[in-house]
Amino acid sequence: MNVRNKATNIRLSDFHSAPMRAFHMTWLAFFLCFFGWFGIAPLMPVVRSELHLTKEQVGNSIIASVAITILARLLIGWLCDRIGPRRAYTWLLLIGSLPVIGIGFSHDYTTFLIFRLAIGAIGASFVITQYHTSVMFAPNVVGTANAAAAGWGNLGGGVTQMVMPLLFSAFLSLGVSSRWGWRLAMAVPGVALFLIGIAYCFLTQDAPDGDFQKLHAERALSSTSASDAFFEAWRDRRVWALALLYGSCFGMELTIDNVAALYFVDYFHLTLKVAGVVASSFGMMNLFARALGGVVSDRCNRRWGLRGRTLLLAGTIACEGLALMAFSQVRWLPLAVASMMLVGLFVKMSNGATYAVVPFVNPRALGAVAGIVGAGGNAAAVLAGFLFKTGGLTWPQAFLILGLLVAASSSVALLVRFSPTDERNARRELEARLAATLAPAGAD
Numbered sequence: 001m002n003v004r005n006k007a008t009n010i011r012l013s014d015f016h017s018a019p020m021r022a023f024h025m026t027w028l029a030f031f032l033c034f035f036g037w038f039g040i041a042p043l044m045p046v047v048r049s050e051l052h053l054t055k056e057q058v059g060n061s062i063i064a065s066v067a068i069t070i071l072a073r074l075l076i077g078w079l080c081d082r083i084g085p086r087r088a089y090t091w092l093l094l095i096g097s098l099p100v101i102g103i104g105f106s107h108d109y110t111t112f113l114i115f116r117l118a119i120g121a122i123g124a125s126f127v128i129t130q131y132h133t134s135v136m137f138a139p140n141v142v143g144t145a146n147a148a149a150a151g152w153g154n155l156g157g158g159v160t161q162m163v164m165p166l167l168f169s170a171f172l173s174l175g176v177s178s179r180w181g182w183r184l185a186m187a188v189p190g191v192a193l194f195l196i197g198i199a200y201c202f203l204t205q206d207a208p209d210g211d212f213q214k215l216h217a218e219r220a221l222s223s224t225s226a227s228d229a230f231f232e233a234w235r236d237r238r239v240w241a242l243a244l245l246y247g248s249c250f251g252m253e254l255t256i257d258n259v260a261a262l263y264f265v266d267y268f269h270l271t272l273k274v275a276g277v278v279a280s281s282f283g284m285m286n287l288f289a290r291a292l293g294g295v296v297s298d299r300c301n302r303r304w305g306l307r308g309r310t311l312l313l314a315g316t317i318a319c320e321g322l323a324l325m326a327f328s329q330v331r332w333l334p335l336a337v338a339s340m341m342l343v344g345l346f347v348k349m350s351n352g353a354t355y356a357v358v359p360f361v362n363p364r365a366l367g368a369v370a371g372i373v374g375a376g377g378n379a380a381a382v383l384a385g386f387l388f389k390t391g392g393l394t395w396p397q398a399f400l401i402l403g404l405l406v407a408a409s410s411s412v413a414l415l416v417r418f419s420p421t422d423e424r425n426a427r428r429e430l431e432a433r434l435a436a437t438l439a440p441a442g443a444d
Contacts, residue, residue: 006019093200245410
């Protein structure tokens with residue numbers, strides 16, 4: 001895919017240029033998607049009590065919340081290549097808002113599980129976020145742009161842990177019963193998602209020079225067909241290695257977002273509000289840590305090329321695994337919170353480092369690569385969910401097992417290799433973008 005006029009710097013105060021409008025709209029949309037996606041998680045102690053859910057049923061709802069996202073991310077990557085990120089995001093936001101509001105109509109375990117499953121589809125928003133910033137920003141800053149947009153979006157997972165219990169309490173203070181309080185609280189992010197979907201349609205465009213449909217019609221943009229691109233990415237072992245690595249970091253993020261509040265209620269005997277604040281500290285690391293992973297990756301690229309990006313990824317995932325093992329063994333609350341935040345630092349840095357590599361694997365199939373790698377994160381979260389529903393396994397034991405698996409998976413980064421030609425093309429494009437004299441790169 002040959003996209004011209006990509007931005008070579010990130011100006012946060014710029015709300016007028018197409019790349020920066022896309023940057024701000026993508027992180028804001030993803031923030032609200034994450035907020036709605038995990039909005040029910042900090043309210044699960046209330047939902048569990050009202051609907052009389054067993055440990056296995058709670059575990060099934062955790063799995064459901066991330067299971068459908070696997071398919072949704074594969075589909076949305078293909079759609080981005082086909083119709084462009086603007087239309088894909090708009091429709092996902094509008095349609096995805098419905099189950100977020102609709103979960104309030106749950107009256108038993110079955111209906112709750114169905115809505116929890118449907119809400120998971122909005123997790124595909126991540127792929128569009130990464131796709132949109134990848135086509136808007138040049139190689140010298142694409143890692144930073146991808147990581148910052150996704151990181152600030154993922155921040156919604158931390159904010160929702162703190163805000164949703166407060167919303168619930170606010171409705172209770174107005175005289176609303178507990179039965180209706182959590183239902184009305186979930187309607188708030190649902191309405192916000194619908195409104196941001198409308199705004200996304202009118203405030204963004206697919207690429208720096210306009211929408212894909214117009215550019216294709218004018219033959220100003222050439223690309224591999226969406227179907228060919230998908231199968232091209234499917235056959236690349238580097239894509240699957242990155243999918244596994246992303247499962248080791250983002251999969252753990254989803255898992256902890258889902259169980260953190262319950263974990264601190266059950267194992268440290270905190271109240272719902274306090275557990276929500278504590279759990280939010282994990283998600284709040286996204287304020288800077290994911291962006292940090294992208295920034296460091298861009299600097300490693302300038303010094304050591306694409307190989308530098310993959311070595312950084314291996315290192316951050318290894319550290320994440322060690323931190324997760326330490327967290328699993330801690331029984332003193334202050335140290336548990338500190339170790340969880342350390343896990344969060346390396347999880348988010350690894351997330352950012354992964355998607356700093358993705359744009360360079362196969363530029364012709366960017367949407368397909370982003371979708372498959374993103375789906376890997378959710379597939380790992382689904383598998384991790386089974387550990388937390390197993391009757392003979394405590395949650396600290398589940399965290400220890402996950403830590404061991406994550407640390408071992410860091411070696412997979414060695415499979416993500418780039419040929420000398422890939423390295424030269426990446427360096428040539430970087431120099432051309434910075435010189436503002438872009439010519440289509442041979443690898444595009």
